[in-house]
Amino acid sequence: MQIETHTGGIFDTNCFFLPAHGILIDAPQTALAWLKKRGFRVSTLLLTHAHIDHVWDAAAIRREHGCRVGYHADGTEMLTVPGYFKRLGMNWEIEPVSADFLIEETPKLTVEGLDFRVLLVPGHCPGSLCFLEEKERISSAATCFFPAASAARICPAAIISSCSTASGKNSGRSATT
Numbered sequence: 001m002q003i004e005t006h007t008g009g010i011f012d013t014n015c016f017f018l019p020a021h022g023i024l025i026d027a028p029q030t031a032l033a034w035l036k037k038r039g040f041r042v043s044t045l046l047l048t049h050a051h052i053d054h055v056w057d058a059a060a061i062r063r064e065h066g067c068r069v070g071y072h073a074d075g076t077e078m079l080t081v082p083g084y085f086k087r088l089g090m091n092w093e094i095e096p097v098s099a100d101f102l103i104e105e106t107p108k109l110t111v112e113g114l115d116f117r118v119l120l121v122p123g124h125c126p127g128s129l130c131f132l133e134e135k136e137r138i139s140s141a142a143t144c145f146f147p148a149a150s151a152a153r154i155c156p157a158a159i160i161s162s163c164s165t166a167s168g169k170n171s172g173r174s175a176t177t
């Protein structure tokens, strides 16, 4: 499966686009410009979690692309209350983005013709989701932790990794914030 990757924003946050299905996973700062530059059209935007660096461009992408946006209900306050991040002491604010559909942990979520197994993994952020596409063994998790802050630069392909859990092998691509 073709997977296109973009890394943007001050945290070097990754997003992934599956061109055959029009699925974008996460929406960091500059994602909208990247999509335009590459000529990609988004049908569905899936958000792994509601931290500001993953959702920065979400509202603009929905507006420009007319796409559906899905995330877990526990991200709703962060994503819809104006000034939420400023109240946390951050000097940033995002445009609120409501969900077109909410996503729960489920053995099967069909999005744009692609079946995902969805895991709720809220340790990093309330409502964090992991999307597993088991046919081609693609996984997309919100965040993994590296011993060094520079890991995102070392592994810019982050978040989506072509995992082979049965064999214990991994493509070597793994995650970030």
Ligand SMILES: [Zn+2]
Binding pocket: 049, 051, 124, 125, 143, 177
């Ligand atoms: Zn995060």
